[in-house]
Amino acid sequence: MQIGLIGLGNMGMPMSKNLLSSGYSVRGFDLNKQALETFAAAGGEAAGTMEELVENCELILTSLPSTEAAESVYLGKDGLLALCPTSVVLVDTSTIAPEMELEIGKQADAKGVSFLAAPVSGGVVGAENRTLTFMVGGPKAVLEGVQSHLSTLGSNVFHISESYDSGTNAKLINNLLIGFYTAGVAEALNLARESGLNLEFLFNVLNVSYGQSRIYERNYKTFIANDDYDPGFTLKLLNKDLRFAMDLAKQRGVDLPMSQALVDLYQDAEDAGLGDKDMSVMYERVGNQSISFKAEKERLT
Ligand SMILES: NC(=O)c1ccc[n+]([C@@H]2O[C@H](COP(=O)([O-])OP(=O)(O)OC[C@H]3O[C@@H](n4cnc5c(N)ncnc54)[C@H](O)[C@@H]3O)[C@@H](O)[C@H]2O)c1
Structure with missing residues (x-):
């Protein structure tokens, strides 16, 4: 064939x-x-x-x-x-x-x-x-x-x-969840590292706990643990799907304030030049922003 x-x-x-x-x-x-x-x-x-x-x-x-x-x-x-x-x-x-x-x-x-x-x-x-x-x-x-x-x-x-759009609508819901999980993993693992936790050991613990997710496993094991953000699924492709999901929400009259905050977060990351990296690069971005946040706090005290 x-x-x-x-x-x-x-x-x-x-x-x-x-x-x-x-x-x-x-x-x-x-x-x-x-x-x-x-x-x-x-x-x-x-x-x-x-x-x-x-x-x-x-x-x-x-x-x-x-x-x-x-x-x-x-x-x-x-x-x-x-x-x-x-x-x-x-x-x-x-x-x-x-x-x-x-x-x-x-x-x-x-x-x-x-x-x-x-x-x-x-x-x-x-x-x-x-x-x-x-x-x-x-x-x-x-x-x-x-x-x-x-x-x-x-x-x-x-x-x-x-209906020709139905598979895509289902996929956009999937990727809205991926957007949340990816941002959640990025923030949670930065907090874990700064709290002195060993990320590899923590993964083994959470992998058998309710904090486990396939995106945690994917983002941590393939990208974060190797400090390598070659895609994968690029941040700009995820951002595209999140914007489609928000368009769908607007059309259907569904108010999604947390999703809107999420889209703004990824848009800022794309604007900062991270669009061609794997979406898990959000972990590195949160880390870098925390360094700037700490430096600013020290400067003001
Ligand atoms: N990467 C993932 O993990 C993933 C997972 C699920 C779904 N998707 C979706 O699958 C699609 C492809 O994703 P990808 O990561 O492979 O993207 P990609 O950018 O790696 O690949 C797209 C390819 O299409 C080619 N292309 C662009 N315009 C073209 C045209 N007019 N004619 C012929 N070729 C053209 C590009 O040169 C490129 O090689 C996207 O819609 C994405 O959202 C990606």
Whole structure:
């Protein structure tokens, strides 16, 4: 089976490698030439254009960083809806504005092309280990046709509802919680360190206590303990999802004051130049801000 994958980044690359190792023939496209070279070196067929990408594909997955990128890839003049025959199934695994998933779905319906908006959770590790969770919005019948292929990439495939934005809405709730956990871990572990607690020992204690969370484990074990914030899931991508969640809250008339404070916190961190680091860099940011806070306090006393 010929599968296409557009967006060979932190998520798309390991997904494409897993498809290759499962025996699929995979053609990839990315604006970044380096990503295409890495993909070709792993046995994939690098497409030079979108037209080359769609040729003979039965299923095309996308993993794109923004609503604008998805709009151009799906709805642009040389985009997927303009190029694809009706036999292709298109699956967007990106997290983008829910309104855009609705718009792509509407235009796909009008052209008779099958589309699913299926954002994923589980991070790069989930993409590498085939343990992603898919949250799928769109026709259940379309999902049933591609479920076995998605199952080679993830261990959980949930149909949320027929509405194209429903998977994304579920994903935004997931990421709102990730935003809280990440900020919570950053502040709590700074307090722990300054209180003289050994962070490694504390992790072992809290890992079997109610303070445990998968984000604590991910952020501490992979990033904070190694003092290495190469992404991962970048702070700017998390911030994008938090802003979408706040837009959703506004549309639905739900007042979320704590979430608003959270968005402001991440926005400040992005404005301070941390957007391309893993989101767990909030731990380092809280530490640096505490140093400035202490220095200011000393200056005033
Ligand atoms: N990184 C994670 O842990 C994670 C987890 C779950 C979901 N997501 C979501 O998955 C999506 C991808 O995330 P990522 O971390 O892989 O991002 P990324 O920035 O690492 O990768 C995106 C890739 O898309 C390519 N691209 C951008 N515009 C393009 C276009 N018009 N045509 C072709 N290629 C294009 C970029 O060059 C890049 O290689 C995002 O929507 C993100 O929110 C990420």
